[in-house]
Structure formats: C-alpha cells, structure tokens
Amino acid sequence: MSQFFTLSVLTATLATAIKFAVPYLLASLGETIGQRSGVLNLGVDGIMLLGAFGAYYTVLETDSHLLGLAVGLIIGLLMGLLYAVVTVFLHAQQGISGIGIFLFGLGFSDLLFQELVGSVKPVKPLPTLDKLPGVGGIFEPLVDIDILGPLVFDHDLMTYTAFLLVPVVTWLLNKTTFGMNVRAVGENPQAADSLGVSVARTRFIAIMFGCVLAGLAGATLALQLAVFQHNLTNGIGFIAVALVYFGAWQPRWVMAGALLYGLVTATRLRWQSLDIIPQGASDIAAMTPAIITILALVLLASRARGPAALTKPFTRH
Amino acid sequence: MRVTRLLKLMAVLFAISLTAAACGGDDDSASVTTSECGSDLGVEKGDSVTDLSVALVAPSAADDVAFTQSMVDSLTRLGIEPQITDGTFVVEEAAAAIRGYAEDGVNIVIAHGTQYGGSLAEIAPDFPETSFIWGTATDTQGLANVFAYHPExxxxxxxxxxxxxxxxxxxxxxxxxxxxxxxxxxxxxxxxxxxxxxxxxxxxxxxxxxxxxxxxxxxxxxxxxxxxxxxxxxxxxxxxxxxxxxxxxxxxxxxxxxxxxxxxxxxxxxxYHWDVVLKDMIEQIEGGTLGGEAMSLTLENGGLxxxxxxxxxxxxxxxxxxxxxxxxxxxxxxxxx
Structure with missing residues (x-):
C-alpha cells in the first residue's frame, strides 16, 4: 500500500481520474439540461456511439481532429432532433424511446464501422497541450512542473472544454431566461404554459443541448482512445444518466460524481498494477466503481428531489 | 555404371535437401514465422478442404484482430467461406443463432466462445445430424456431436x-x-x-x-x-x-x-491457427464421426x-x-x- 501513497503515483492517479471523467462529464452535463426540462434520455449511450464513430471515421479519412469533433457534434444534433420529435411532439414514452435510440446507435454505429472501415485501425489521439501544433512549445515547460504539470497542463483541449462547461451550464440554468424556462417546464409544465412559456420549444432546445453534448462526449472518447470498435462506450452513457441523479441535477455535483467515478476506477486499476489488489480479486475490483456509484446514489440521491415533471410528456388541455 | 548413376542420384537428392534446408532457415518451422516489413497481413484463401456447409457464431467482431478474427482467418486458410454471426456477446443471441443454423441444415456449426457451452448442451442433442465445434473448451460435455478445441x-x-x-x-x-x-x-x-x-x-x-x-x-x-x-x-x-x-x-x-x-x-x-485442429475435425466429420473429441493448439502441432x-x-x-x-x-x- 505504501507504494501508492507516493507523490508521483498519487499525482498520476489523479491525472488519470481527470482524463477518465471527461466523457462522463460531457454526457451527464447535457443530460442534466434535458432532465431539468423534464425529459429523461436513456439513449445517451447510443448517441455517444454514433458521435464516436462519426468523429473516428472523419479523423481516419481527413486526419483533422477539429473536423472529427464537429462531426460528432452534428451527429448529436441530428439525433437530438429525432429524439425531440419522438418525445416532445409525438409524446412517446421517454424510457422506451430512449432505449430505442440506444439500440439504434449501438447497431448502426457497428454497421457503419463494418461497412466503411472493416478492421480496427488506430488514429492519432487528441493532442495534449504540449503537443498542439504550432503552440505546443509554449506549454512544454508547464507540463514538467511537479504535481501541477500532470494534473493541470497534461490534458487535451476537450478536457478543459468539459470542465469549463460546468460553470457555463450552471449559469445557463440559473441566470438566463432560457434556464428559468427549462426549470419551469421541468417542475410544472402546465403552470409554465399558462404563463406563456412554450413547453415544447423549451424541451426541444434542452434535448438538443443534451444530445449535442452526448455526441461530443462520444467523439471525445473515440479521439482520446484513438480507436473505434463495436460498443466502444461500454455503458458510459448509462453511467452518465446515473451521475445526473447522483449530482442532484446540479452541474457542480454532477462534475463531482464524474470525478469520483473516474477516481475510483483509476485507483482500482492503479492498485491492481501495484499488486495492492491481489490477482484473484480482479472480478470484485472491477465491480468497485459501479458499487460505489450505487451506494452514493442510495445515500445522496434519496435526499435530493428531482424535477417534478421528469419523464412526464406534456399535453396542452 | 549402375553404381555411378546411383551415386549421382544420391548426390542430387542430397543437394536438393541441403538447399531446401538452407532456404527454410529459421522461418521454416511451422511454429515460427517472420512477417515481411510493410507486407499485407491479409490471409490468403486456401483450397477448400470440404464441401460441407459451415457457420460461425462468435462473440466479438469478425475483424477484431483478436479472438474472432483468428477463427475467420483459419477458415480462410482452409478455403471455407462460412456464414457468420458475430458480435454476439449476449449468450441468448448466440444460442438463437446456433440453433438457427442447425435448423437451416448447416452441416458444421462453430460456436466460438466458452460461454456458449451451456446453450450448446441444450441445442446439440436436438440436432444429432449436425456437428458442433466449440471452444475454447477442454471437453465436449459428453456430447457425441460436439468437438472441442482450446489453445495452450x-x-x-x-x-x-x-x-x-x-x-x-x-x-x-x-x-x-x-x-x-x-x-x-x-x-x-x-x-x-x-x-x-x-x-x-x-x-x-x-x-x-x-x-x-x-x-x-x-x-x-x-x-x-x-x-x-x-x-x-x-x-x-x-x-x-x-x-x-x-x-x-x-x-x-x-x-x-x-x-x-x-x-x-x-x-x-x-x-492461433485453428485450421490445424479444424482440418482434423472436418476429416472426421466427413468420415461419419460428428464429435466426441477435444483437441488443442500447441507450438508442436503448428496450431500456435x-x-x-x-x-x-x-x-x-x-x-x-x-x-x-x-x-x-x-x-x-x-x-x-
């Protein structure tokens, strides 16, 4: 155990946790906006998969990460359009339609991969700050700073984007008219409607926000891992939905949940690599992040109250 | 005169064998090869070893550069183009595919996943005329129409x-x-x-x-x-x-x-060159033995x-x-x- 509590190992573990948390954070921030408007989206994982494939394939063909991320974002937008039409205008049951979106994303991303790519081919990963073309040299000395370097400066731009989105989404939800409308239609859509707020339009935009971030989360995952394969996300989208409950629909707590999940995963892998967890216990160790998430949900989420109209379709009477 | 001819013939044969040994060098062993840098890693299709129909059910993608691809490549070397259902991590889906191929009258169904063993124990007795090849597994679960395979x-x-x-x-x-x-x-x-x-x-x-x-x-x-x-x-x-x-x-x-x-x-x-054991199994199937034996891949038999x-x-x-x-x-x- 002592080898874990050294400065270098602790720093590396924390840095890994931050990297690991990024796709979870992006997806769960988007889902937070959607749920605050009263719409649950269980299709996040499927949208992430499509965004991941789109970004991966774009980079494979063009070698441009920026274009890849843009494609992931656009795919999220298109899937958001589909989901919004189904749930907001056609009043479909949200849980079922979300699962439909997930299954579509899972199958279609794999089909596209089989048809367009074939076998697994790695691409260039998203560059960290010190490897950014043109300006990387500026950051090189910063990466070498003890503790602070690996923790703060040794990340790609999407990591900073994800964490910057936390205050942005907080501001959006709490300080803007759109945010107030989102919260209103999530709590009492009838009352909001009677005050002239368009429930359909507000939920539509909220879903689009959520799906764009899900597409971006998938794109980020694929480009950080520099690869795509069948079911690349492995349920990240579902964990992201759970993190929204964990974070009591507050972006800062959602971020804390994503970091906790990343930290638990990074720690257990580090402990295994240092032989602190014996090999025979690897199956139990693999369950640790999920167990801790469930425990946290039971302990914390039960104290928080979610949007009152969550999962309830709105029909004007 | 006859002795001279015999000696010449022996000398020629000796020279040929020496040349063959020299050309083979380190890479002549069935268990060791070296790829040519930059060469295509694709597997060349061999001459077909059987006219029997073959289907493959596998958990991951057929081109995963790992477990499933090793089987697809092996079948290609044997000149076999199987019907493939891949990506079946969910055992129930795999079981449905295995049963479906048997119902369709496919002669040989390869269940390429240890986790399919339970399903196979239920399915194989229902189709005594079909041969099932299952791995990785070290025994056939006592089923007469199941062959098993595993790599050392x-x-x-x-x-x-x-x-x-x-x-x-x-x-x-x-x-x-x-x-x-x-x-x-x-x-x-x-x-x-x-x-x-x-x-x-x-x-x-x-x-x-x-x-x-x-x-x-x-x-x-x-x-x-x-x-x-x-x-x-x-x-x-x-x-x-x-x-x-x-x-x-x-x-x-x-x-x-x-x-x-x-x-x-x-x-x-x-x-993994599964073709080493698959060829043996197919020969037995064509001879009327549909299963009952477990085979392993080793460096010695060229399966590894x-x-x-x-x-x-x-x-x-x-x-x-x-x-x-x-x-x-x-x-x-x-x-x-």
Missing part, C-alpha cells in the same frame, strides 16, 4: 514473456477477464519473463473483454509506473497498443497478429505460431534465444504451466 496459450505467452524480459526488466500486462486462454497466456507470459531474469510482471485484469477505455487506462498506469514493455489480450487490447505506441514501448500480441495495430512496436505475436514482426529490429541474440525456447517447449524440456 501459455506456450506462446511464455515465449513472449521470455523475449520481453530481454528488452525490459519491468513489464506490464493488460488482461481482460481472469478466465480461459487469457489467464493461460498471462500466466505463461509471467513465467517466461521471470525465467529470463525479469521481475514478476505487473498484471491487471480490467474485468472486460471489450472495454477499450479500461484497457487504455490500465496500460497508461503501467506506463506511468515505468514499465519497459507491454502485453495484453482480447479485442480491448487495442487501447493498450495505442498507449504502447504513444510511449514507445515494445508490444507483444496474442490470438491474432497485432501488427495491424502497431506496425513498428509489435515485437512478436502468438497467432510465433509471428515475429519484420519491421521490429529485434536483437539477434534475443531472437535466437526465443527460438531455442520454442524448441525446448516443443521438446517438453520447458514447462510453461
């Missing part, structure tokens, strides 16, 4: 570990689930590495055959800990290969040739082949030592378990 993956693991120890003192292993050929490979690798003077490799099982993110994070943890070489198994290992590439660490593959993932840093791969990467400049002393180890394993002088 510890053998190639031992060789890879031995070579890795020649390149680095500390080695990281990214394992998937602590079961089947994965655990055999990993344990063989650890034993081989230690036999060549390395410390016990750091072994992490991620708990998933398919989670690339976990494999990537694990490999990065190994790299952060200062390992000098990496290995891993399952289709999720592609994540570990990207870390090996980013950190300029030698990589050792298994199941299929991982040069497709890392052209420059893959040192060697243990490749160590494929060295022609693009990687491996020290000749290490290569020679590795080939000596392979010979000793085949001769039974080294135990890899």
């Amino acid at each position: 993956a510890d053998q190639g693991g031992y060789v890879n570990g031995y070579i890795a120890a020649g390149l680095a003192g500390d080695i990281g292993v990214v394992g998937p689930v602590e079961a089947g050929d994965a655990v055999a490979y990993v344990e063989g690798f650890a034993k081989g590495a230690q036999a060549n003077g390395a410390s016990a490799p750091s072994i992490v099982y991620t708990g998933s055959f398919s989670d690339v993110a976990l494999a990537t994070t694990t490999a990065q943890a190994h790299a952060d800990n200062g390992v000098g070489a990496l290995t891993g198994t399952s289709q999720s290992a592609v994540g570990a290969v990207t870390v090996a590439t980013a950190n300029d660490l030698p990589w050792f593959g298994t199941q299929s040739n991982t040069e497709a993932w890392s052209t420059d840093l893959t040192v060697a791969s243990q490749v 082949v160590m494929e060295f990467n022609g693009c990687y400049d491996l020290d000749s002393d290490i290569r020679d030592a590795a080939e000596g180890v392979i010979e000793d394993i085949i001769a039974g002088e080294i135990s890899t378990k």
Whole structure:
C-alpha cells in the first residue's frame, strides 16, 4: 500500500481520474439540461456511439481532429432532433424511446464501422497541450512542473472544454431566461404554459443541448482512445444518466460524481498494477466503481428531489 | 555404371535437401514465422478442404484482430467461406443463432466462445445430424456431436514473456477477464519473463473483454509506473497498443497478429491457427464421426505460431534465444504451466 501513497503515483492517479471523467462529464452535463426540462434520455449511450464513430471515421479519412469533433457534434444534433420529435411532439414514452435510440446507435454505429472501415485501425489521439501544433512549445515547460504539470497542463483541449462547461451550464440554468424556462417546464409544465412559456420549444432546445453534448462526449472518447470498435462506450452513457441523479441535477455535483467515478476506477486499476489488489480479486475490483456509484446514489440521491415533471410528456388541455 | 548413376542420384537428392534446408532457415518451422516489413497481413484463401456447409457464431467482431478474427482467418486458410454471426456477446443471441443454423441444415456449426457451452448442451442433442465445434473448451460435455478445441496459450505467452524480459526488466500486462486462454497466456507470459531474469510482471485484469477505455487506462498506469514493455489480450487490447505506441514501448500480441495495430512496436505475436485442429475435425466429420473429441493448439502441432514482426529490429541474440525456447517447449524440456 505504501507504494501508492507516493507523490508521483498519487499525482498520476489523479491525472488519470481527470482524463477518465471527461466523457462522463460531457454526457451527464447535457443530460442534466434535458432532465431539468423534464425529459429523461436513456439513449445517451447510443448517441455517444454514433458521435464516436462519426468523429473516428472523419479523423481516419481527413486526419483533422477539429473536423472529427464537429462531426460528432452534428451527429448529436441530428439525433437530438429525432429524439425531440419522438418525445416532445409525438409524446412517446421517454424510457422506451430512449432505449430505442440506444439500440439504434449501438447497431448502426457497428454497421457503419463494418461497412466503411472493416478492421480496427488506430488514429492519432487528441493532442495534449504540449503537443498542439504550432503552440505546443509554449506549454512544454508547464507540463514538467511537479504535481501541477500532470494534473493541470497534461490534458487535451476537450478536457478543459468539459470542465469549463460546468460553470457555463450552471449559469445557463440559473441566470438566463432560457434556464428559468427549462426549470419551469421541468417542475410544472402546465403552470409554465399558462404563463406563456412554450413547453415544447423549451424541451426541444434542452434535448438538443443534451444530445449535442452526448455526441461530443462520444467523439471525445473515440479521439482520446484513438480507436473505434463495436460498443466502444461500454455503458458510459448509462453511467452518465446515473451521475445526473447522483449530482442532484446540479452541474457542480454532477462534475463531482464524474470525478469520483473516474477516481475510483483509476485507483482500482492503479492498485491492481501495484499488486495492492491481489490477482484473484480482479472480478470484485472491477465491480468497485459501479458499487460505489450505487451506494452514493442510495445515500445522496434519496435526499435530493428531482424535477417534478421528469419523464412526464406534456399535453396542452 | 549402375553404381555411378546411383551415386549421382544420391548426390542430387542430397543437394536438393541441403538447399531446401538452407532456404527454410529459421522461418521454416511451422511454429515460427517472420512477417515481411510493410507486407499485407491479409490471409490468403486456401483450397477448400470440404464441401460441407459451415457457420460461425462468435462473440466479438469478425475483424477484431483478436479472438474472432483468428477463427475467420483459419477458415480462410482452409478455403471455407462460412456464414457468420458475430458480435454476439449476449449468450441468448448466440444460442438463437446456433440453433438457427442447425435448423437451416448447416452441416458444421462453430460456436466460438466458452460461454456458449451451456446453450450448446441444450441445442446439440436436438440436432444429432449436425456437428458442433466449440471452444475454447477442454471437453465436449459428453456430447457425441460436439468437438472441442482450446489453445495452450501459455506456450506462446511464455515465449513472449521470455523475449520481453530481454528488452525490459519491468513489464506490464493488460488482461481482460481472469478466465480461459487469457489467464493461460498471462500466466505463461509471467513465467517466461521471470525465467529470463525479469521481475514478476505487473498484471491487471480490467474485468472486460471489450472495454477499450479500461484497457487504455490500465496500460497508461503501467506506463506511468515505468514499465519497459507491454502485453495484453482480447479485442480491448487495442487501447493498450495505442498507449504502447504513444510511449514507445515494445508490444507483444496474442490470438491474432497485432501488427495491424502497431506496425513498428509489435515485437512478436502468438497467432492461433485453428485450421490445424479444424482440418482434423472436418476429416472426421466427413468420415461419419460428428464429435466426441477435444483437441488443442500447441507450438508442436503448428496450431500456435510465433509471428515475429519484420519491421521490429529485434536483437539477434534475443531472437535466437526465443527460438531455442520454442524448441525446448516443443521438446517438453520447458514447462510453461
């Protein structure tokens, strides 16, 4: 155990946790906006998969990460359009339609991969700050700073984007008219409607926000891992939905949940690599992040109250 | 006169045999090959060994550069174009596919996953005229129309570990689930590495055959800990290969040739040539024996082949030592378990 509590190992573990948390954070921030408007989206994982494939394939063909991320974002937008039409205008049951979106994303991303790519081919990963073309040299000395370097400066731009989105989404939800409308239609859509707020339009935009971030989360995952394969996300989208409950629909707590999940995963892998967890216990160790998430949900989420109209379709009477 | 002719004939035959031996060199062994740098890794289709219809049900993608692709490549070498249902990690889906092929009258159904054993025990008795080939498994569950196969993956693991120890003192292993050929490979690798003077490799099982993110994070943890070489198994290992590439660490593959993932840093791969046992099974099936036997892939029978990467400049002393180890394993002088 002592080898874990050294400065270098602790720093590396924390840095890994931050990297690991990024796709979870992006997806769960988007889902937070959607749920605050009263719409649950269980299709996040499927949208992430499509965004991941789109970004991966774009980079494979063009070698441009920026274009890849843009494609992931656009795919999220298109899937958001589909989901919004189904749930907001056609009043479909949200849980079922979300699962439909997930299954579509899972199958279609794999089909596209089989048809367009074939076998697994790695691409260039998203560059960290010190490897950014043109300006990387500026950051090189910063990466070498003890503790602070690996923790703060040794990340790609999407990591900073994800964490910057936390205050942005907080501001959006709490300080803007759109945010107030989102919260209103999530709590009492009838009352909001009677005050002239368009429930359909507000939920539509909220879903689009959520799906764009899900597409971006998938794109980020694929480009950080520099690869795509069948079911690349492995349920990240579902964990992201759970993190929204964990974070009591507050972006800062959602971020804390994503970091906790990343930290638990990074720690257990580090402990295994240092032989602190014996090999025979690897199956139990693999369950640790999920167990801790469930425990946290039971302990914390039960104290928080979610949007009152969550999962309830709105029909004007 | 006759004696002179006989002597000439013997001399010619001797010269031919010498030439053949010289041309073969190190790579003539069925258990060792070296890829030509930059060459296409695709498998050439062989002459078809059977007219029987064949179907394959497998958990991961047919082109996963790992477990499933090794079977597809093996069938290609036998000139067989099977019907394929891949991506069936869900056992119920695989069971439906296996039953469906049997109902359609396919002669040979290959259930390429240990986890399909329970389903096969229910399905196989319903189709006594169909032959089922199942692996990885060490027994046929007493079913007369089931053949079983498994690789002695510890053998190639031992060789890879031995070579890795020649390149680095500390080695990281990214394992998937602590079961089947994965655990055999990993344990063989650890034993081989230690036999060549390395410390016990750091072994992490991620708990998933398919989670690339976990494999990537694990490999990065190994790299952060200062390992000098990496290995891993399952289709999720592609994540570990990207870390090996980013950190300029030698990589050792298994199941299929991982040069497709890392052209420059893959040192060697243990490749499963299932065709060695499949050919034997198919001959038995054509002769009327539909199952009842378990067969294994070994370095000795050519079912396991160590494929060295022609693009990687491996020290000749290490290569020679590795080939000596392979010979000793085949001769039974080294135990890899």
